Amino acid sequence: MDFNVLIQNVFNGLAVGGVYAIFALGYTLVFSILGIINFAHGAVFTLGAYFTYAFLGARFGFNGLLANQQLPFGVPFPLATLFGGLAAGVISVLIERVAFRPLRNRGADPLLTLVSSLGVAVAIVNVIQYLVGAEAYSYPSLTISLGIPPSVMLGGERPIVIRTVQIIIFSVSMVVLVLLTYFINYTKVGKALQAVAEDQITSRLLGINTDRLIVVTFFVSGFVGGIAGTLVGLSVSITGPYFGIAFGLKGLAVIVLGGLGSVPGAVLGGLVIGLGEALVPAQYVGYKDAIAFAVLFIVLLVRPRGILGRTLVQKV
Amino acid sequence: MNVLEINNLSVSYGAVQALIGVSLYVQRGEIVALIGANGAGKSTLLRTISRLIKPKSGEIRYMGEDVLAMRADTVVRKGVAHVPEGRRVLARLSVEDNLLLGAYTRSNRPKIRENLERQYRRFPRLRERRTQLAGTLSGGEQQMLAIARALMSEPQLLLLDEPSLGLAPIIVRDIFQIIRELNADGVTMLLVEQNAQLALQNAQRGYVLEAGSVILDGKGSDLVDDARVRKAYLG
Ligand SMILES: Nc1ncnc2c1ncn2[C@@H]1O[C@H](COP(=O)(O)OP(=O)(O)OP(=O)(O)O)[C@@H](O)[C@H]1O
Ligand SMILES: [Mg+2]
Numbered sequence: 001m002d003f004n005v006l007i008q009n010v011f012n013g014l015a016v017g018g019v020y021a022i023f024a025l026g027y028t029l030v031f032s033i034l035g036i037i038n039f040a041h042g043a044v045f046t047l048g049a050y051f052t053y054a055f056l057g058a059r060f061g062f063n064g065l066l067a068n069q070q071l072p073f074g075v076p077f078p079l080a081t082l083f084g085g086l087a088a089g090v091i092s093v094l095i096e097r098v099a100f101r102p103l104r105n106r107g108a109d110p111l112l113t114l115v116s117s118l119g120v121a122v123a124i125v126n127v128i129q130y131l132v133g134a135e136a137y138s139y140p141s142l143t144i145s146l147g148i149p150p151s152v153m154l155g156g157e158r159p160i161v162i163r164t165v166q167i168i169i170f171s172v173s174m175v176v177l178v179l180l181t182y183f184i185n186y187t188k189v190g191k192a193l194q195a196v197a198e199d200q201i202t203s204r205l206l207g208i209n210t211d212r213l214i215v216v217t218f219f220v221s222g223f224v225g226g227i228a229g230t231l232v233g234l235s236v237s238i239t240g241p242y243f244g245i246a247f248g249l250k251g252l253a254v255i256v257l258g259g260l261g262s263v264p265g266a267v268l269g270g271l272v273i274g275l276g277e278a279l280v281p282a283q284y285v286g287y288k289d290a291i292a293f294a295v296l297f298i299v300l301l302v303r304p305r306g307i308l309g310r311t312l313v314q315k316v
Numbered sequence: 317m318n319v320l321e322i323n324n325l326s327v328s329y330g331a332v333q334a335l336i337g338v339s340l341y342v343q344r345g346e347i348v349a350l351i352g353a354n355g356a357g358k359s360t361l362l363r364t365i366s367r368l369i370k371p372k373s374g375e376i377r378y379m380g381e382d383v384l385a386m387r388a389d390t391v392v393r394k395g396v397a398h399v400p401e402g403r404r405v406l407a408r409l410s411v412e413d414n415l416l417l418g419a420y421t422r423s424n425r426p427k428i429r430e431n432l433e434r435q436y437r438r439f440p441r442l443r444e445r446r447t448q449l450a451g452t453l454s455g456g457e458q459q460m461l462a463i464a465r466a467l468m469s470e471p472q473l474l475l476l477d478e479p480s481l482g483l484a485p486i487i488v489r490d491i492f493q494i495i496r497e498l499n500a501d502g503v504t505m506l507l508v509e510q511n512a513q514l515a516l517q518n519a520q521r522g523y524v525l526e527a528g529s530v531i532l533d534g535k536g537s538d539l540v541d542d543a544r545v546r547k548a549y550l551g
Contacts, residue, residue: 188420195406195417202404205366207392207421207469 007160009278015166015235017274018173023228023247024254024266025180026221032197032261033217036110039117040095041225042248043124044088048226049233049243050128052084053137056145063133077139077146081172085226092222093215095120100218101211121245128241138237142168169231176224177267183220184263193217197261250289253296259309268307318377319344319473319504320365325374327357327364334360336528338374342473347495347505349515349536351549352525358508359401361525362475365506366398367391378473393421397471401478401508403462407451411442414450414461418468428468435464438494456487463494467503474498474505480514492518512549516540524549 023045030038053060057074060066075083099116142148142165152167153159184190196203196213203210229244254273258265276295277288284291299307320342327335334357342348352358363369365376367388376383378396386394397418406414415435419428436443439460445453450461459479466474479495480488492514499505509515516522516536524532524545532544539545 191409191413191417192420194409194413198406198408199404201368202400202406204368204388205392205398205400205404206417206465207389208417209387209389 004158004160008162010275011162011166011170013275013278014271015170015173015274016278017271018170018177019228019231019235019270020250020254020274021267021270022173022176022180022224024251024258024270025177025263026225026228027251027255028261028263028266029193029217029221031255032263033193033214034100034104034110034113036113037117037252038095038100038218038221039114039248040092040099040120040124041221041251042244043121044092044095044222044225044244045229045232045247046128046238046241046244047091047124047229048084048088048222049229049238050084050132050137051087051226052080052230052233053139053238055080055083055087056140058137058140060132061135061137063135064129064131066131067133077142081227081230084230085223088226088229089219089221089223092218092225095222096215096218101214121248125241125245134240136237136239137233139234142234165235169235172227172231176227180220180224181263189213189216246289250292253292255306257296257299257306259306262306262308265306265308272307317344318342319346319379320506321375321377322361322365323375323377325361325364325371325376327360327369327371334528335364335371338525338528338530340523340530340533342504342506344504345499345502346521347499347507347519349512349519349522349539350506350508350525351510351512351515351522351545353549354510355527356525357528358525359477362398362400362477362506362508365391365396365475389421392469395470395472396475397466397469397473398475399462399466399477399479401481403455403458405450405453405458405461405465407449409450410447411450411453411461412446414465415442415468418465419470421469431468431470435467438497439464456483456490459483459487459491460494463491467498472504474503475508476505477508478510479507480509480511488514510549512545513540516545 026041027037054071055075056077057071059068059070062068099120100113103113103116143150148164151161151163153161184193192203192208192213195206195208196210200210232247250273254269255266257272258269273292273295277292280288280291318341323339325335325338338361350358350361360369364371365383367386378394383391406417415432419431422428441457442461442464445457450458453461463479479491483491495505496518507515507519516539519536522533522536522539523530524539532539532542
């Protein structure tokens with residue numbers, strides 16, 4: 001690999017890793033509060049991407065109930081991304097209502113929730129297909145809509161070319177990461193979330209409305225998931241209703257690699273897998289996914305709790 | 317005036333009857349002790365007051381208001397704080413974060429700061445360890461933290477579940493010293509203890525719970541001398 005290509009690939013890896021990180025944080029938030037994996041998270045990611053498409057005022061394709069439909073208005077891409085994220089957050093809250101809360105209130109085994117969230121994921125995929133068909137959608141080019149150059153060049157003689165989209169993806173991921181970290185560690189609600197994550201009974205005794213905080217958690221989780229979906233859609237395209245499923249699996253690898261329930265672990269895991277994939281030599285690129293899971297497997301052999309997974313806190 | 321009034325309260329866990337027709341009251345400014353053997357239902361009573369458990373029947377009134385119509389967080393907001401059995405500090409958060417979360421239902425920041433300062437004055441150990449993770453504190457320090465955290469919500473009524481549990485006698489003495497001071501400052505308390513002697517000596521009145529029912533009640537000093545209490549709980 002020559003140096004320029006290496007730098008490009010590293011940048012590529014950072015961009016992809018950043019998206020992995022924010023997407024995986026969606027899993028992590030829910031996991032740390034409820035102790036379960038929300039399998040519908042990948043579907044929320046998909047929905048976020050479609051919502052953004054709709055908010056741009058773009059027209060849907062030839063299949064499905066919404067064929068040839070479009071919103072009577074469109075907003076610029078940054079706003080559409082934000083709205084797409086908010087809408088995904090709302091959907092995520094609805095999923096909590098439908099698939100999580102009823103089971104929790106009846107004191108069901110958390111494993112059952114796993115299955116019900118998987119069911120919701122399948123249903124969402126089908127609804128998407130019913131509404132807008134199975135075809136791929138691409139966002140209108142940012143070069144045209146926002147007048148952004150398709151790539152930037154760094155350096156003089158043999159410049160390093162970086163796609164602008166990658167810079168955007170990386171920057172947006174980092175902004176989301178910083179905001180999320182601030183929210184969790186430095187706000188009152190964030191501290192309360194940590195309390196609920198550690199001990200729901202004690203949290204209730206302190207006057208924390210745990211049900212409301214669970215709703216907040218699902219909203220934030222869906223919001224970052226939806227943003228991640230938009231960013232990946234921007235980088236390639238929305239490949240169809242199954243868009244988020246493979247990505248969802250990758251997200252699972254990320255959180256397991258970083259350490260289940262660990263926020264810095266999700267970030268580190270995302271960057272490690274993103275970079276790892278980007279550095280796979282071109283002739284082996286077809287094995288990219290296998291390599292991500294191979295890395296995961298080896299790390300787990302050495303550190304069964306993941307890179308930053310905490311050893312269980314001793315109860316007094 | 318009764319701060320707390322419980323009438324005919326029954327609670328069960330599935331088929332297990334934990335409380336059967338319990339009635340008691342706590343007046344403003346009192347320390348009321350609730351004693352009884354393992355499994356008598358003491359913690360169940362406190363958890364029911366804090367709305368962690370739904371009772372089968374009965375009535376709970378706090379300052380005349382129907383507690384069973386409130387959510388758990390509303391009970392705290394109205395002025396009832398609960399120091400749970402086994403302390404349950406938030407081990408992965410700092411001492412100061414634990415204290416600040418105690419004031420979760422309060423929103424007046426200057427007052428919260430003032431209250432934090434008051435707790436640090438009362439428990440200088442906690443000030444020294446304010447940035448330390450609560451899980452790394454000793455048992456006695458954790459108990460102090462649990463009490464201080466409860467006080468951060470500025471309660472009118474403090475529910476204490478076995479504050480002496482698992483602590484060395486000298487630490488127990490400190491904790492009860494603090495309980496007396498708090499009471500002198502006007503905090504009303506319902507104190508659950510297995511250490512019957514200590515509890516009754518420090519309480520104005522007491523109730524004895526056995527297998528989910530109140531079998532005796534009276535002045536603390538009378539109960540300490542009661543033959544049945546002596547035989548069953550004081551050895
Ligand atoms: N979550 C639960 N599920 C089923 N039974 C329970 C549960 N919690 C308590 N019990 C039962 O209810 C009864 C009362 O328990 P409780 O914890 O109130 O007793 P206690 O007086 O606080 O005892 P200790 O002094 O040991 O703390 C016991 O028989 C106990 O086994
Ligand atoms: Mg108990």
